[in-house]
Amino acid sequence: MKKTPLYEWHLAHGANMADFGGYKMPLWYPGGVKNEHLAVITGSGVFDTSHMAVVMVSGLDAHDLLQTCFTKDLDACTGKKRAPLCPGRCAYGAFLNERGEVLDDAIVYMLETHSYMAVVNSGMGGVVAQHLTAHAEGKKATLIDLTDRVGKIDLQGPLSAKILEKVLANPDAVFKTLPYFSFKGHFDTTWGPADAVRLADHTPIMLSRTGYTGEFGFEIFSAPDHIVHIWELLLDAGIESGIVPCGLAARDSLRGGAVLPLSHQDIGPWPFINHPWSFALPFNAEASSSNADTLSSNAEHAGFTKKFIGDGALGRVKHNEYTYAFSGMDPRKVTPTDPAEVLDEDGRAIGTVLTCVTDMAIGRHGNQIYSISSPDKPKGFAPRGLCCGFIKVHAKMAPGQEVVLKDNRRKITVEIVENIRPDRTARKPMAGMI
Numbered sequence: 073m074k075k076t077p078l079y080e081w082h083l084a085h086g087a088n089m090a091d092f093g094g095y096k097m098p099l100w101y102p103g104g105v106k107n108e109h110l111a112v113i114t115g116s117g118v119f120d121t122s123h124m125a126v127v128m129v130s131g132l133d134a135h136d137l138l139q140t141c142f143t144k145d146l147d148a149c150t151g152k153k154r155a156p157l158c159p160g161r162c163a164y165g166a167f168l169n170e171r172g173e174v175l176d177d178a179i180v181y182m183l184e185t186h187s188y189m190a191v192v193n194s195g196m197g198g199v200v201a202q203h204l205t206a207h208a209e210g211k212k213a214t215l216i217d218l219t220d221r222v223g224k225i226d227l228q229g230p231l232s233a234k235i236l237e238k239v240l241a242n243p244d245a246v247f248k249t250l251p252y253f254s255f256k257g258h259f260d261t262t263w264g265p266a267d268a269v270r271l272a273d274h275t276p277i278m279l280s281r282t283g284y285t286g287e288f289g290f291e292i293f294s295a296p297d298h299i300v301h302i303w304e305l306l307l308d309a310g311i312e313s314g315i316v317p318c319g320l321a322a323r324d325s326l327r328g329g330a331v332l333p334l335s336h337q338d339i340g341p342w343p344f345i346n347h348p349w350s351f352a353l354p355f356n357a358e359a360s361s362s363n364a365d366t367l368s369s370n371a372e373h374a375g376f377t378k379k380f381i382g383d384g385a386l387g388r389v390k391h392n393e394y395t396y397a398f399s400g401m402d403p404r405k406v407t408p409t410d411p412a413e414v415l416d417e418d419g420r421a422i423g424t425v426l427t428c429v430t431d432m433a434i435g436r437h438g439n440q441i442y443s444i445s446s447p448d449k450p451k452g453f454a455p456r457g458l459c460c461g462f463i464k465v466h467a468k469m470a471p472g473q474e475v476v477l478k479d480n481r482r483k484i485t486v487e488i489v490e491n492i493r494p495d496r497t498a499r500k501p502m503a504g505m506i
Contacts, residue, residue: 076122077223077299087319093194095123098319106432108322112285113433113445116229117318118306121284121291122299125197126218129188129204133211138188141167141207142180143344145354145377150253157182162253162282165352167192167200168382172343172389176200177335177352179282181255183265193335207381222259223299227306228289228326230445230497231313233505236279236290238309241270246279247506252499255280259293275302281502284323286330288497288505328461329431329493331397337408338395338426338462345386347395348462348490353386354378392466395426398475398486399441400459403430410479414463417474423465425477432457434493446495459484460492 074095082089087098098120100108111117129138139146144165148154157163162181166174176196181189192200197219204215227236237243246256246269257269257278266276278293294302307315324334331348333339339347354377376383405428406412412425434443435455442449463475473488497505 074123074220076120077296078120078122078303081300081303082120085317087317090320092320093123095194097123098317100319100321101317103316105319105321105325108316108318109325109432110444111314111316112229112287112289112318112322112326113443114230115314116227116231116235116289116310117316117322118303118310119226119228119318119323120303121224121226122222122296123194124224125192125194125200126222126293127190127192127197127201127204128216128218129190129213130186130216131211131213132186133208133213134186134188137204137208137211137213138180138190139378139380141204141381142178142190143168143353143380143382144180146180146182148354148377151251159184160254160256162255162280164253166339166344167203168344168380168385169203170382170385172345172382172385173341174335174339174344175203177333177339181280183258183263196335221296223294223296223302225292225294225299225303225306226283226285226289227292228283228285228287228318229315230288230500230505231310231315232289233502235306235310235313235315237506239271239305241272241274247502250279250281250502252281255282259295271302271305277302283498284332285326286332286493286496286498287326288500324427325429325431328427328429329434330496330498331492333462334427342393342464343386343389344382345389346393348397354380393423393464394466394468395462395464396469396488397462397490397492398460398477399489399492400484400486401436403432403457403459404482404484405430405459405461406477406479406482406484408461408479410481412477412479414465415476415478415483416467419476422467422475423463425461425463425479427461428459428477429461430457430459431493434458434460441492441494443493443495445497458492459486 082098086102144163146157149163166177178192197217201217258266269279280291283289356377408425413421414423
């Protein structure tokens with residue numbers, strides 16, 4: 073098993089460690105998962121994400137290669153006006169095979185003209201690099217797999233900017249014009265943009281307004297030998313804000329409540345269609361933004377703004393599998409690996425449970441879900457937590473419809489929903505978070 077630069081720090085601070093994606097990673101710290109989860113909703117938390125992989129794509133044909141291999145249309149993906157991707161902006165999408173199945177999801181960053189960076193999941197750097205190389209024949213494009221050569225920390229929560237403000241050399245300049253899914257700086261000092269973001273001690277970082285929790289925050293990229301130093305700087309700067317180190321368990325419960333998929337669990341070796349993440353596909357104005365019903369079987373890429381690997385397979389899908397988000401009635405959950413199945417109102421098995429976690433920051437009041445961060449929450453609101461996650465079923469469903477999840481221990485009733493944890497802060501303007 074591999075270790076991140078923070079491995080010894082985790083052990084020294086009592087982290088419960090486990091194998092994940094080929095790395096020894098912290099599941100939680102002595103304060104517990106609930107404390108870590110709630111800290112990110114109300115204050116801030118830091119996550120060791122150096123197990124993630126980075127693939128650099130450069131050259132005159134780098135854009136065309138990514139347009140062919142990546143689901144997001146890089147010519148129409150930025151902001152409400154769907155402007156082309158430009159230096160300093162990034163986009164979420166997926167890499168598919170010819171069958172339309174997910175190799176991995178990713179965020180693609182445009183560094184400069186003809187220069188991009190793809191951030192993929194643990195252990196997937198080589199796979200994605202090989203996939204891109206296989207489709208780069210005849211193109212002027214260079215691929216470099218930087219697995220284990222880039223360190224990464226996620227600082228998440230509504231107080232993240234206030235903490236960063238204490239450690240950045242020039243926070244006012246950094247925070248100016250830094251909208252959601254944008255970034256500044258670079259972890260490599262040989263690159264011109266590296267001077268755009270430095271810590272007060274001159275350490276260069278790439279600072280990205282992204283994350284995997286649904287809450288306001290940042291992803292920080294740096295050379296691996298700076299990671300422990302940066303981690304400790306953030307923890308020291310965040311003492312008054314109640315910052316806590318967070319493990320994979322809180323990362324899982326937070327992303328579940330934020331309706332964010334886990335690659336190879338919620339998306340994987342099946343067609344990347346009929347799911348809550350339609351924004352990762354380049355649907356055109358005439359096609360449905362939520363499913364493939366209007367894709368024409370007569371034109372392999374009908375319904376999309378561009379042609380990409382796997383588009384034809386998605387257009388030919390017989391609509392017999394759908395992925396939906398759900399929310400339970402209380403904190404009780406089932407275990408997908410038990411295994412857990414989905415039952416309809418007549419008790420018939422219609423699918424499987426992909427993810428089932430408990431978001432401890434939410435609860436029900438009447439028929440409505442509130443978060444502890446909801447400005448309109450009822451007086452005295454104290455969430456017990458609600459189970460939530462994703463199911464894959466062989467039936468089309470609508471929000472509000474109820475199904476039963478069953479494993480070998482229990483049955484629970486859950487509701488199909490479009491949104492889970494309300495009042496998430498990820499997209500809030502920077503000006504209101506400083």
